[in-house]
Amino acid sequence: MKHNSFFRRYLGIPYIIYLVLFVVMPLFVLIYYAFTGRDGSFTVKNFIGFFTQSNTLGTLFYSVVLAFTTTVVCLLVAYPVAYILATSSLKKKSVILMAFVMPMWINFTLRITALKEILTLIEHNLAFHPFINSVIGMTYDFLPFMIMPIYNVIMGIDKSLTEAAGDLGASTLQSFTKVVLPLSVPGIISGVTMVFLPSMTNYVVLDMLYNSTYIMGSLIGSYFSAYDWHNGSMISIVLLVIILLMTALTGKKDGKGDGKKKEAYV
Amino acid sequence: MSEYIIELKDIVKSYDGETNVVENINLQIKKGEFVTFLGPSGCGKTTTLRMIAGFETPSCGQILLDGKDISALPPNKRPINTVFQRYALFPHLNVEDNIAFGLKLNKLPKDEIKKKVSHVLEVVDLEGFEKRKISTLSGGQQQRIAIARAIVNEPEVLLLDEPLGALDLKMRKEMQLELKNMHEQLGITFIYVTHDQEEALTMSDKIVVIADGVIQQVGTPEDIYNEPSNAFVADFIGESNIYNGKMTGNKKVTFLGHEFDCLDDYTLGKKVDVVVRPEDIIITTPDEGQIKGVVESVIFKGMHYEIIVDHEESEIVIQTTKFYPKGQKIGMNIGPDEIHVMIPEVASNVFEGVITKNNTVEFADGEYECDVTMLYPGSHLDDKGYLITQENEKIDLTDVEVKVEVEIRDVTMSDDEDEGGTCGNIIDLIYIGDHYRYTVRTKNEEDFVVDDKDLWNENDYVSLVIPKEKIKLTLKEGGE
Known part of the structure; x- marks a missing residue:
């Protein structure tokens, strides 16, 4: 027994090395750069700069609006799909679900390139509708992350609950709004978290769809390519804090729903 | 208005169009009765209940409520409420909101809802539980809330689908009595589904024994126990000795190698099934008994001893308060009223x-x-x-x-x-x-x-x- 736990401790060593090398150290490097100037001295100029420059604030605002729109569109598309699939008595529903998830297995670049061609066919010049194109691109990319958790949560809702609602006089619509919808909130929260956060910092989809407006990802990229590591790091830190705050917020709400319900990830 | 609150007419239910889960059920239930559907699992009793509730539609036949056909009505349009096997309480609502669910849908004024909720909580003996979360309640308490949620709507019929199945024995016995009291207080028709024969005998006014989708017998608990209509019912309700016999005279039946007097009169030579309850066999000395046997085993059961007696090739189970040691030779007598003669269904x-x-x-x-x-x-x-x-x-x-x-x-x-x-x-x-x-x-x-x-x-x-x-x-x- 003692030998066993001794051995186990050694098994953990590679992971500790990994964590230190790729998580802890980079974070410190990031913090170091964020709070130093070009001469290496401590400064909060970068921090103040983030909130005073119209450039960064505008980009942050644009990114939030874009991510928010994408999330809402994803939710509006995913919820009915997840609900219909989860409640139908189809025997092959896992196959249909697979069909929605399958695009994730096809190379990302290929998918977006194909989407680009289709959008070009419709719009002729992608530069005219950068916002809409970005929303379409990211919805296409992130939809499965919204469908899966909602589907799993609805699948886990005891069928007798909707029966009980009907038994107590609720119409189909009422039993949906009063029972199924509130109980699927944990799934919606996981879905929203899994779509909103990557949409906020997404870079590649927008770049490939010729969205020339700066979003957070490309702003950071542009600072770094101009060798301004300090401002780039500060933006990353601010984003990290925003995301942490949001996760904490949604996580708290998540736990409030029902002690037993654990939302299922993909 | 009809004499019966619920009437089932030629109800057939099939899920795949080939095998019938419920086969041709005809049943009348009077207003205010406590009726129990009793049968082994998979016999179609729950399916029948679900058809009355409206969760399933019968493949054939009619369900009448107060003489009106309700077969096609969805559950929310029926004045019937159900207590589910696993309670089916809404986990996102507290006790009060669970109970008020149906009342709110009916748009009752707020103060009236409050009054009704606290009254019904009194009925189920859980005063002051309004704000409790469902997950903090024990199984028995959840059960009571489920009952409260159903009866607060004052349904004409209350359906209970094995509501006590998940409770432990002591709690179950308590709830049986409470349910029976509640039934007397409320005057609502109860339709109760269970596979527990003792529960059925304790609580019901009328028992409907179902096996294999077919009604085997309908009657009062006494009828069902004392005059089972076939070997299945006799075997399912309580302990019984079942033997093959033959009519050998006017009100005389021969089984276990002896000719007994009985009360049933069938044609001479007819092959019959004979049922004798273990508590109805009287033990005497070997010389005085109609039949003789040797005690093969004795088991102490608390209230009585259960002894198994060897009689030639057959086994006889007897319940007695007196102890007989293994190996003792005894005589046994069976009175004419204790012998139930039945025509076997399949010859x-x-x-x-x-x-x-x-x-x-x-x-x-x-x-x-x-x-x-x-x-x-x-x-x-x-x-x-x-x-x-x-x-x-x-x-x-x-x-x-x-x-x-x-x-x-x-x-x-x-x-x-x-x-x-x-x-x-x-x-x-x-x-x-x-x-x-x-x-x-x-x-x-x-x-x-x-x-x-x-x-x-x-x-x-x-x-x-x-x-x-x-x-x-x-x-x-x-x-x-």
């Missing part, structure tokens, strides 16, 4: 079959060798397999439809699948004195009744062996 196995070109017979999903010459007296087969009748007529029997009859005692079971002509699963078994009576169902739902001295298990997959000469063939009427 022999009858099927419809078809003769194949090899002069075998196909029936009940299998093929058996048989003697086709019995179809025409005095006939014989020629070397090509054609039947030559007494009048020298040549007949090709291929595809001729016949009635196949096999006596119960002529069928034997085997675990070698290839030994018999057809195979099936044992769906039911009853111990009858010195042997077991099995019902074996083939894949297309043909049932065989088989007697066997050995114990097989329910669901065993067996093949059915029938000797060639024991298969009785007759031509189907009209078919030649």
Whole structure:
């Protein structure tokens, strides 16, 4: 027994090395750069700069609006799909679900390139509708992350609950709004978290769809390519804090729903 | 207005269009009655209840509420509420909101809702629980809330689907009495589903025994216990001794090798099933007993001893308050009112079959060798397999439809699948004195009744062996 736990401790060593090398150290490097100037001295100029420059604030605002729109569109598309699939008595529903998830297995670049061609066919010049194109691109990319958790949560809702609602006089619509919808909130929260956060910092989809407006990802990229590591790091830190705050917020709400319900990830 | 609050007329339910889960149920329930559907699991009792609630629609037949057909109404349009097996309380709502769910949908004023909720919580003995979360309640408390949520709507009929199944024994006994009191207080019609015969006997005004989708017997608990209508009911309700017997005189039946007086009068020579309850057998000295036996085992059961007595080939189970040691010779007496004589439902196995070109017979999903010459007296087969009748007529029997009859005692079971002509699963078994009576169902739902001295298990997959000469063939009427 003692030998066993001794051995186990050694098994953990590679992971500790990994964590230190790729998580802890980079974070410190990031913090170091964020709070130093070009001469290496401590400064909060970068921090103040983030909130005073119209450039960064505008980009942050644009990114939030874009991510928010994408999330809402994803939710509006995913919820009915997840609900219909989860409640139908189809025997092959896992196959249909697979069909929605399958695009994730096809190379990302290929998918977006194909989407680009289709959008070009419709719009002729992608530069005219950068916002809409970005929303379409990211919805296409992130939809499965919204469908899966909602589907799993609805699948886990005891069928007798909707029966009980009907038994107590609720119409189909009422039993949906009063029972199924509130109980699927944990799934919606996981879905929203899994779509909103990557949409906020997404870079590649927008770049490939010729969205020339700066979003957070490309702003950071542009600072770094101009060798301004300090401002780039500060933006990353601010984003990290925003995301942490949001996760904490949604996580708290998540736990409030029902002690037993654990939302299922993909 | 109808005399009955609920009436089921020729209800059939089938999920796949082939096998019927519920078969032709006809039932009338009076207003204010406490009716229990009792049967083994999978017998169709819950399906019947769900049809009354509106969660399932019957494939055939009508459900009447107060004389009006409600078969097509969705559950929310029926003045019927259900207490679910697993409670089905809404986990996102607290106790008060759970109970008020139906009232809010009916748009009742807020203060009235509050009043009703606190009143109904009093009825289920959980005053002050309004703001509690469902997850903080024990199983018994959740059960009470589920009942409160159903009765607060003042339904005309309350359906209870094995509501006490998840509770421990002590809690269950308590709740049984409370439910019975609640029924008396509220005056609502209760329809209760259970597989627990004791629960059914304790609580009900009327018991409906269901097996295999068919009503076996409807009656008061006393009727069901004292006058079971067939061997299944006798075996399912309480302990019983079941024997094969024969009518040997006017109100005289012979079983266990002795002629007993009884109250039932059937034609002389009729084969019957005889049921005797273990507590109805009186033990005396060997000389005074109608029959004699040797005590084989004694088990202390708290209220009484259960002794098993060997009588020739048969076993007799007796409940007695007096102790008899193992090995003691005793005599036993059975009074005429304690002997319940029943006509067995199946006297022999009858099927419809078809003769194949090899002069075998196909029936009940299998093929058996048989003697086709019995179809025409005095006939014989020629070397090509054609039947030559007494009048020298040549007949090709291929595809001729016949009635196949096999006596119960002529069928034997085997675990070698290839030994018999057809195979099936044992769906039911009853111990009858010195042997077991099995019902074996083939894949297309043909049932065989088989007697066997050995114990097989329910669901065993067996093949059915029938000797060639024991298969009785007759031509189907009209078919030649």
